[in-house]
Amino acid sequence: MAEMTFEETLERINSEGNFRASVLASSDGLPIAAAASPYDPELTAAMVGLLRSVAQQTRTQVGMAQLDEVSLRATDRLRLICRCFQMDGEDFILAVLVPREQRYYRKTTNWALRELTSTWRSITGNQLR
Numbered sequence: 001m002a003e004m005t006f007e008e009t010l011e012r013i014n015s016e017g018n019f020r021a022s023v024l025a026s027s028d029g030l031p032i033a034a035a036a037s038p039y040d041p042e043l044t045a046a047m048v049g050l051l052r053s054v055a056q057q058t059r060t061q062v063g064m065a066q067l068d069e070v071s072l073r074a075t076d077r078l079r080l081i082c083r084c085f086q087m088d089g090e091d092f093i094l095a096v097l098v099p100r101e102q103r104y105y106r107k108t109t110n111w112a113l114r115e116l117t118s119t120w121r122s123i124t125g126n127q128l129r
Contacts, residue, residue, distance in 0.1 A: 006033035017108035020097040027091035
């Protein structure tokens with residue numbers, strides 16, 4: 001079976017997870033890939049990079065373990081979920097916008113993290129991790 005592209009993976013999780021948007025970003029907020037949505041992927045990537053940075057500083061001050069997820073929930077129950085993960089030692093963020101009527105997202109984002117990592121390995125030729 002052929003590897004999915006980053007964009008195909010993001011499109012699939014938007015469809016299956018009923019997400020409004022999804023973006024793959026570097027830890028410093030640069031967009032790697034995005035699914036089509038009404039949101040600006042460059043601005044979204046920059047914002048989740050900033051959010052991750054603040055969360056990392058907080059994590060360090062509080063003495064928490066490595067970040068797995070950072071989330072924001074609005075009063076209308078719309079959620080921005082940022083899944084922090086590594087590929088070949090580099091930090092990345094998968095950000096999804098989860099609508100209020102959607103209760104579950106972890107199974108879909110877990111699948112996406114595995115698929116994104118597989119695609120990364122295919123692109124870089126690194127099969128070690």
